Amino acid sequence: MAFGQQLGPPASASQLRDLLALLNNAGHASFRAARGPMGFSQRQGSGKFTSDEAAAMIRQMQDEECGSAPTVATTLPRLSGAEQLMRRIPTQQLAAELQRRGWTVTNP
Numbered sequence: 001m002a003f004g005q006q007l008g009p010p011a012s013a014s015q016l017r018d019l020l021a022l023l024n025n026a027g028h029a030s031f032r033a034a035r036g037p038m039g040f041s042q043r044q045g046s047g048k049f050t051s052d053e054a055a056a057m058i059r060q061m062q063d064e065e066c067g068s069a070p071t072v073a074t075t076l077p078r079l080s081g082a083e084q085l086m087r088r089i090p091t092q093q094l095a096a097e098l099q100r101r102g103w104t105v106t107n108p
Contacts, residue, residue: 007050008050008051008052008053009050009051010048010049010050010051011049011050011051011053011054011055012051012054015049015051015054015055015058016047016049016054018058019049019054019057019058019061020047022058022061022062022065023038023061025065026061030047031044031045031046031047032045032046038057
């Protein structure tokens, strides 16, 4: 994955419009203005969100407006290249490699 590339499909125009309206209601003039206070990445500060990121942020901001408890996780964890590679390797192959290295492997 190239640097700064999104981890999923881009957010729809309606999601971005809804998110910007919620940010405006919270006192932010733009995505860039909300970057620091909202903890957005540089990509998000430019208004580029994945569909999942936008949905999670909209849900979180709507919950905050209604006085509900905030959601626990709002962004996807960033995975290193090695972690991304490990997720693509079949489970049986990983187990065989761990056993080859002397580990004991059992099914969950």
